[in-house]
Amino acid sequence: DIQMTQSPSSLSASVGDRVTITCRASQSISGYLNWYQQKPGKAPKLLIYDASSLQSGVPSRFSGSGSGPDFTLTISSLQPEDFATYYCQQSYSAPRTFGQGTKVEIK
């Protein structure tokens, strides 16, 4: 199985900060890397797919980059509604695997 290692596991940031979360794949995933946001008690929401494509309706302050094995999710200017947990996921092969999550908290 492909292992996805996400870092950091948590971070504290202020509104307006630039935030970067990293995900490393244990083998080639050909750019099939997705990022999700999850708020407490809610289903995950797709933010970025195919490493760098912005899902429709997602604010442009979210961006993704990387081509393997390292991928990055960047929030250019953190907003109050962005405090949540973020997960990367590889959709290159089954079983699909997620990173362990990054909780973004208010500083």
Added chain:
Amino acid sequence: QVQLVVSGGGLVKPGGSLRLSCAASGFTFSDYYMSWIRQAPGKGLEWVSHISRSGATIYYADSVKGRFTISRDNAKNSLFLQMNSLRAEDTAVYYCARLGRPDTGAPEDYWGQGTLVTVSS
């Protein structure tokens, strides 16, 4: 608009069975692969299974292989997860989700609200 409504969760004893359903609307259900993904209380996301448009191609996580069965009824716009020989470690919120395009590398772009399955004596 796309809607996925999950039902069938509840409390079940170890070794028991449960069948989850996911009712889809707002899109042509038969055009999309579908997934089940779960999340144990306070833990991260774990992909469980997905099924092709016709149901001919199915994948499972090793943790559920041989115990869980995914299926679909395209005429009724419904996805199912039959869960047998349930264990305490299967306790989780179960989500159904749609793969956002007709290839196996697609992300899960729409998710249902989830249903809690609790396995406990």
